[in-house]
Amino acid sequence: EPFIFSLNEIYTIAGTIGKSLDGGENFKRVTNMVGGDNHDMWIDPLIPDRMVVGNDQYVSISTNRGESWHGVSLPIAQMYHVYVDNQIPYYVYGNRQDGPSFRGPSNSLFGKRGIPSGLWHSVGGSECGFAIPDPVDNNIIWSGNFEGLDRFDLRTGHSRAVDVWPIDNYGSAASTAKYRWQWTFPIAISPHDHNKIYVGSQYVHQTTNGGESWEIISPDLTTNDKSKQQLTGGITQDDTQPTYCCVLFAIAESPVEQGLIWTGSNDGLVHVTRDGGSNWTNVTRNFPDLPPWGTVSNLEPSRYEAGTCYITIDFHQVNIRDPHVYKTTDYGKNWTSISSDIPKSELSYAHCVREDPVRKGLLYLGTENALYVSFNDGKNWIPLQNNLPHAPVHWLTIQEHFNDLVIGTYGRGFWILDDITP
Template sequence: MKVYLYFALILVIFSCQSQETKIPVGPDKSPGSWMYNQRAYPNGIDKEVKALAELQYRRMTDVKNGTFNEKWQQVGPVNVGGRITDIALHPTDKNIIIAGSSVGGIWRSVDKGFNWELVFDEPGGLSIGNLTIANSEPNTIYAGTGEANGSATSGAFFGNGIYKSTDGGDSWVNVGLENSDHIGRAIVHPENSDIVYVAAAGKLYGKNEERGIFKSEDGGATWDRKLFVSDSTAAIDVSMSPMAPDVLFASTWERTRFPQGRVYGGKSSGLYRSIDAGENWELMTNGVPSNADSLGRIGVYVSPSDPQVVYSVYSKDPITNRFLGIFKSIDQGNSWTEISNGELESAFSGFGWFFGNVRVNPADPDDAFVVGFLNYNFNGDFWDSWQGGYHVDQHAYEFHPLDSEFRVFGNDGGIYITEDGGENIRHVETIPNNQFYECKIHPISDSTYFGGAQDNGTLVTQNLGIDGYERVTGGDGFVIQFDQVNTSILYTESQFGAINRVDDVSFSATGIRPDEAGSERRNWNTPFVTIPDQEGGIIYGAERVYYSSDFGDSWTAISDDLTDGEFGSMSTLDVSKVDQNIMIAGTDDGNVHITTDLGLNWTEISEDLPEVSVSSVVTDPLEESTVYVTFSGYRFNDYLPHVFRSVDYGATWTDISSNLPEIPVNEIVIDPVLPNTYYLATDLGVFSTEDAGNSWEVMGEDLPSVIVNDLDLHLERRELLAATFGYSMFTYPLPSQPLSTNDTQVNYFSISPNPVSDLLNINTEENIKIVKLEVININGQSLLNSNVGKSIDVSSLSVGNYLLRIVTERGIEIEKFVKI
């Protein structure tokens, strides 16, 4: 019996992306919380363990002895942007733009945003909170790591302090505040690039002291905390005018998130002013809200051209942070006047903790923008929202100081640029920074890749390259499956298990979620799989496992609740390719069950496994009694293995984590072609083993140290697709057989005839003993095998493409053939 102190139910709140009308009972599993809960259950995230794992990863990238040393290839998308958290513009050169991504590092353009290069992808610092360029020395850039918005991936993907570049972004060094976790804003003195102010938000899930307004006068070598309210109050914004750099305004935000909800407001939220370069601060009360239990996130901005003019935007309600008002001061904060005019009630929708920024035109102190759900412009008399032509959920908006018509803004759909004050807006379509949960290679069509993306639905490119992606279905995109007999039937999914049956040509979709599952606890990323050799066969996991034999038109529950109750839900499922009666299920509260009779009886097989979130369960493609399980999470005290194998249906388990860094493992793929070869998707890229888990290596080159949530193996094309959470998708070319030490494939066999209708002959001039012949379909299922002779009868096979696996005393060789 497990104890649920960690997931005690207090309040269920979900982020803006959730589109379902019925909210499941249980802990908050909106994007950020789901990502955090998966990794933190049951003891939280130990930052020291995470840092040690990142160090081990760096060492492993320098030593590679195995087969997999090819380069990963980016396959996009680039035309569907991912979340941008901040923008910085070079003060004298409009060509140079620096952009920070939610979990995708720092990107730089030197041609006004037409082309971009990744300039920062430091492990532990991939989540970017803020960027600032020193006006007095434009090659000096400060980057605050850890997105400070209250949702998305903030809690799971915190940063490790402030990084500094003195060469325009070519190289970076960490200059402190390593325990700040999330950075709301950093600003640099206009005349001295060594004087920096930082609004440090601190931990999101928990309390800590390293938060507040910090100041460095030596370029980050040392830091002094100048404003501190409490260990649960973030400093979220700080601003100055270049015309009066000793006058500072800063905002604080009382906010703490829990696995089961959040408190995003309180009396310690407030607006402060310093008139002596940060030495002393006073709380603003004259005309702006203060000392109220309902005060949420606050944004502030001082006019660059008139330091007397200051704007501050307020939110209310400690849960939703709805728009409260925008206030203007024309006397440097001595008095304030609300200028909302009742026109911005919907500016933050129901999630103001996601925005909360205000900006001012450097050429006109009366031209202000509220950066919220959309961009809202004040022309001195009334507010107007920019409509159409850009994605919602704004996070960054910057004017160029020399040309206020040149503006760059960033949101959940990427980067947008206007050179005429908004008359024409250009979307940047050259940055691959999407956050993917799942991926799939089309079983038949070449160069056709599917991905389930955060806030961008299920996307596909149909042989159109990295800039040719289009949306298949909406919401947040998750599991993607094809019927394993009729590949014209595609299944997609949005949050909380809203599964769709989709026509592969027209993309017309029909919702098919089991009716009974609608009242059950469902995972943010609800698992389902199609059944090998069974047209229309699907299983789906909520609290119970559901089975459909008719493409999802009807469903039958084939298990009891396989969780521990209260808060758990199914997190992963698989069906054996060898025997479809064998199914395995894993839950986010640490349970694993197996059935060998199509769900009539289920046996718990997790008694001796770690009690952390189960990230994937997989049946072996060739051996029916062999199963694998992987785990998310971080260890608390003792060693936490993340990968296990059983050869007896889960009765006993073997830890095969060996030399892996102690990081969450998100997926395991077993290669039926290469013996003892497995691939792992982890929070630090992809790892591979060629000895059944006795040793692991970082797989391939040119894949950033990014979270990889999912992998998909296409057997016939020998291609591995990786879904990253921050850098879109990559593919890796796999060998068709084990490589020799000089990485050169040697083929000893040929086959004939090919195409073939009945008897397939194996030809060789070498004196090599054939141990076994095995025919495998493109799903990895073994269909035929023979231990005798140099031919095999394939007449019983259906028309299609197959692989012949030739097992010899020297190794294994794979040959492709076509059955006619």
């Protein structure tokens, strides 16, 4: 971008800002920029000392031609998932795109003045994936990142890498990886044993000793289609794993039946085991008229009946944008669509379905632009939007002691619907 009053003054916008005063012959890095991964720049045509840069963290503003910058945060956090602990007030956890794993209180002593930003802090991990507190010992948080898995201890502030495999696969095709880890690979804590943690590559990995060691408890639960595992990008090989195919995207164990584990992949497969991983059954063909190549975005085993499970499958990457939400009552032998009356649009594909912990048949559903509720087990849905901004509802969780519905949106941060007691 040539400077408005000098064709020799040029700025380049990338991970950092470059500045040239000689028409591009030489560039110097603007080292005092607030934030990084810059995307756009504006120079005031009337007062050219005023500059604005949009980057991953801030709207960065300078009034002195870039000598100093001020970063302004906007309420547009892109949260992948959301989890809560059992404290009073309870804390909310999640990994934010272009930020760290975050933890912050659901309430504060400041009342209507809100929750100060200083009460939020990192809990290990990075911008992608999950941050899940141990349900028994809330001081321990399991957090994903684009290099593996971290186990964070609030008592010491120490984050320890507990990766299944120590070698990342950046810049390489998924077909060359020993384990194919997606950018937001699934992490799940067993509802029967808080020391048992599951993570997913193309396999289900399990630890029972805090990540000191891992064992594989499944075969490859994906299509393993090598044609979908090649390099992406052109001159630059853009393989930091968001584009990895043939990987697990969801893992969930039944809260009713120990060892009943469901998995879903981002190439459209659904598997189930009833013996802790010794034997797995592919139940994908049991879905009625299911298109291929969907991403299983969420699995919700019922807390009322062991054989019941709800699932959302996202097809927008193959340009199918209708909501796909299903239910089984017989361990996946048969599936029924429960999303027929959700209004269809370009943004109606579903991300997450959640079952109410108190009332059977009460369901909550997040789509790409709305939140819905069903009082009759998915036969009918009505909007539950209220003052929630229309944004992608990527994840839902329920804080059972307070009966709060906690919402993670990809674009407007965290929201809480207080006391959903039926």
